[in-house]
Amino acid sequence: MKNIKFIMILLMATILLTGCSKSTTPAEAPSSQDPAVSSPVDEPAETEATEELVLTLEELGQYNGENGMPAYVAVDGVIYDFTGVMEWSGGKHNGFEAGNDLTEEIKNISPHGVARLKGVPIVGKLAE
Numbered sequence: 001m002k003n004i005k006f007i008m009i010l011l012m013a014t015i016l017l018t019g020c021s022k023s024t025t026p027a028e029a030p031s032s033q034d035p036a037v038s039s040p041v042d043e044p045a046e047t048e049a050t051e052e053l054v055l056t057l058e059e060l061g062q063y064n065g066e067n068g069m070p071a072y073v074a075v076d077g078v079i080y081d082f083t084g085v086m087e088w089s090g091g092k093h094n095g096f097e098a099g100n101d102l103t104e105e106i107k108n109i110s111p112h113g114v115a116r117l118k119g120v121p122i123v124g125k126l127a128e
């Protein structure tokens with residue numbers, strides 16, 4: 001009987017120790033979360049910096065979607081990033097080119113109007 005009790009105690013001790021060692025694994029989680037915590041802190045700063053982008057019409061011209069440049073288009077003084085817009089692949093769309101102020105064109109020539117700008121990322125504004 002004593003042997004059985006001793007074995008039971010040993011088993012319990014083993015289970016407890018295993019349990020403790022497992023609990024140390026989640027304890028490592030906070031340290032691995034630290035970089036994750038720091039990156040969301042960095043992200044808003046980047047977003048703020050991007051929103052502050054102000055370009056003259058001349059500067060906007062280089063963002064034509066060619067040679068690895070992003071495709072920016074100004075409408076009503078707001079600069080939109082068309083780089084990821086499928087219809088604007090290569091910075092071109094139905095005879096129009098990125099790097100320009102297309103306010104009149106989207107309002108008066110396109111069949112869709114400014115409604116198509118919904119969801120397109122805003123990157124800055126046109127210098128007055």
Ligand code: HEM
Nearest residue numbers: 073085087093094096102105106109110111112116117120
């Ligand atoms: C800001 C500048 C824009 C201008 C000047 C412009 C101009 C035009 C024009 C002239 C057409 C008619 C083409 C034809 O007659 O066949 C057209 C059609 C079209 N555009 Fe744009 N567009 C602009 C932005 C966009 C954006 C941002 C999108 C998508 C997010 C888009 C998507 C389309 C689509 C899908 C059509 C086919 C017709 C329709 O579904 O309304 N366009 N665009």
